[in-house]
Amino acid sequence: MKKRVYIKTFGCQMNENDSEKVLILLKEDYIPTDDPEEADLIIVNTCSVREKPQHKVYSEVGRYKPLKKKKNHLLIGIMGCVAQQEGENLIKKLPYVDFVLGTQSFYQIKEVIKQLQKDPKPIVLTELTKEFKPPLLLPEETLPKTTEKVTAFVTIMQGCDNFCSYCIVPYVRGRETSRPPEEIIEEIKRMVELGVREVTLLGQNVNSYGLKEKGYPDFPELLNQISAIEGLWRIRFTTSHPKDLSERMIRIMAENPKICHHIHLPLQAGSNRILKRMNRKYTKEEYLEKVAKLKELIPDIAITTDIIVGFPGETEKDFEETLEMLKTVRYHEIFSFKYSDRPFTTAKNFEDKIPEEEKERRLKLVQELQKTITQEIYQQYVGKEMEVLVEGFSSKSKTQLMGRTTTNVIVNFSSPRLDLKGRLVKILIEEAGKHSLKGTYLKTLK
Secondary structure, three states: OOEEEEEEEOOOHHHHHHHHHHHHHHOOOEEEOOOHHHOOEEEEEEOOOOHHHHHHHHHHHHOOHHHHHHOOOOEEEEEEHHHHHHOHHHHHHOOOOOEEEOOOHHHHHHHHHHHHHHOOOOEEEOOOOOOOOOOOOOOOOOOOHHHOOOEEEEEOEEOOOOOOOOOOHHHHHOOOEEOOHHHHHHHHHHHHHOOOOEEEEEOOOHHHOOOOOOOOOOHHHHHHHHHOOOOOOEEEEEOOOHHHOOHHHHHHHHHOOOEOOEEEOOOEOOOHHHHHHHOOOOOHHHHHHHHHHHHHHOOOOEEEEEEEEOOOOOOHHHHHHHHHHHHHHOOOEEEEEEOOOOOOOOHHHOOOOOOHHHHHHHHHHHHHHHHHHHHHHHHOOOOOEEEEEEEEEOOOOOOOEEEEOOOOOEEEEEOOOOOOOOOEEEEEEEEEOOOEEEEEEEEEOO
């Protein structure tokens, strides 16, 4: 009888993808469970990109301490960016934890569990190497197609060479390394066989895919190769660094019908002075030029972004320039955060920190402005017929279905048929909500 594993994942889509890889690695001995009470193995996959999610780790792991007392055989492990960042310190602070695996080391999880079964001494593996290449892990073919996702994440590269002054990623994910293109193609082909119709390609900076590896295609060429896979209908990707977004890349997006009309293009700040201090390597004028080209070649493009408020030294004038950028670009959605010091980073040592209450005020203003812009944009969808890839039932009702437009907007809709998961349908948009649309089924396209 197989044991059960419970994984709690914090943070980005890459962490979600890493958790899925762990399940593949453990599939011979463990089956996933949604209930930590019945688990024989509990893993917390962590995020340290900001201070708040890092703090969540300790409270989350602390919840499982009583379970450890009840079940002697229970193993508890921590993986991800906090594991990479803190290493041995996690064992010191949480002595009931059995293993700590960094962002490259989690691939050794089977060997770690075998070792712990022989010797219960805690194991910490956090080495980062420039030559690291993750093994090819293909999705389990024996799973019934009805349980499979319509959409899936595929990591094409990891690590980062940009060293933005506020960002911990290069220190916990390592330097940029790209996966072999043939492995990426093989993984996606296998997913399509299992019913996946849309993939999201993941990397800290997908635009620099293949540039360091001899003989690899660059990112636009990789997109063309992936789009040749039969049965794959849609391709998304994240994240794109603005400095590396080329006109050729934008033209590929415009010309290739499988590439979705959505791009996540992190701005972070609207002031050139702050952008320079962040080491972002572009100006707001250069950013706006790329936005203009995107809108020229892909008129219905949806742009989303990240915003940091209260970066050290950010004046009221600097902040107002960020608000102006929101008004000028008119993003579909934004992900906005208060600046927080992260270990190892340059900005941690900047002395002109912004008071917490001021950061809170600025964050509220950014979010209120964006809320208005998003509502105005979503209202423009009303009355239009949109192609939607159906992902399953609506989270709010089992009598409605949900899917996404090519612009990555969620659509909840009513339909005489509820067996449309994995199908591409045409929907009449009838109502705009805060973060989603409502509509009615018209016809099935695929």
